[in-house]
């Protein structure tokens with residue numbers, strides 16, 4: 001079967017991870033083009049990764065590159081516009097998390113893909129992370145009995161580029177950036193047909209007050225209802241205020257057991273260095289003293305496995321195991337989080353809102 005041709009939009013952090021994944025691990029795919037509005041950035045990235053074509057004109061890329069699928073690795077507020085453009089050109093689309101920045105955008109993206117008959121993929125790599133998948137398999141085999149509680153936490157000291165802190169471009173703080181992972185992973189763990197019943201949130205800005213209107217610390221309790229009518233309590237803890245590098249953990253509690261998994265620190269070499277060294281782990285600001293030295297970062301987080309699955313779906317015309325509708329459902333929960341943070345009350349789902357920025361449900365947002 002022919003090779004699936006990929007065009008990557010964006011040349012930043014996640015574009016590099018996707019490139020490593022495609023080039024080292026994914027079979028049956030070739031990245032044929034990259035786009036960045038700055039031609040120098042596009043050229044530099046293409047040279048670095050040996051990509052044959054680079055563009056600064058998106059219409060030219062869609063018209064001329066010959067790509068089958070467009071991989072959107074752009075700031076959150078651009079997901080919607082570039083997704084619609086790519087769909088209009090008849091391309092399949094991969095969208096990084098979060099799906100977009102509003103419910104209106106999410107609905108438009110899903111409708112456009114449906115109407116054009118292309119596949120829209122929501123990139124939630126935790127559904128493919130090998131350690132978390134091992135946990136899911138043993139839970140499904142009954143190792144901990146009936147699951148009554150799930151926890152997921154992701155924390156670090158804050159994103160690496162300024163647009164994340166501008167809520168007009170990110171849509172919100174650590175909830176939109178990090179808790180979206182947990183909300184999606186809970187759905188994945190609880191299986192097809194589960195839905196979020198309610199959301200309760202406590203949000204605060206404790207560390208980055210001077211540079212963002214967004215929350216940088218969040219605790220969210222969600223109730224999920226499984227297809228067989230069981231209610232499972234899920235706890236999401238996220239932060240942009242925790243120094244010491246990236247932390248991603250899960251806990252699964254059942255009537256007959258429990259399992260804990262740690263994606264970064266539990267997968268690292270423990271190093272003490274007085275001199276420091278090149279790179280310890282994502283978001284770590286120091287490499288002196290005791291550090292967690294990560295290895296195979298992309299692979300352990302599930303990026304290559306996720307992208308392989310998307311390419312396989314395109315090759316054989318099948319639907320992804322974790323659909324784009326889930327990206328939309330996560331957005332609905334994000335909206336409910338901000339509503340709960342404002343009212344101090346539990347919010348029942350379905351929840352709808354016309355707010356163009358989810359965070360504006362929590363507080364009045366001034367222009368940046």
Ligand SMILES: NC(=O)c1ccc[n+]([C@@H]2O[C@H](COP(=O)([O-])OP(=O)(O)OC[C@H]3O[C@@H](n4cnc5c(N)ncnc54)[C@H](O)[C@@H]3O)[C@@H](O)[C@H]2O)c1
Pocket residue numbers: 010011012013014015036037041072073074075076078096097098123125161163177
């Ligand atoms: N799955 C994950 O865990 C994960 C991790 C990191 C980032 N992401 C997601 O990937 C997306 C990109 O994040 P990132 O960390 O790569 O960001 P980044 O800032 O490192 O890179 C963003 C890229 O977009 C380009 N860009 C910025 N403004 C633009 C504009 N106005 N028009 C066109 N291009 C523009 C930049 O030049 C850069 O190439 C975000 O949606 C983010 O949430 C996901």
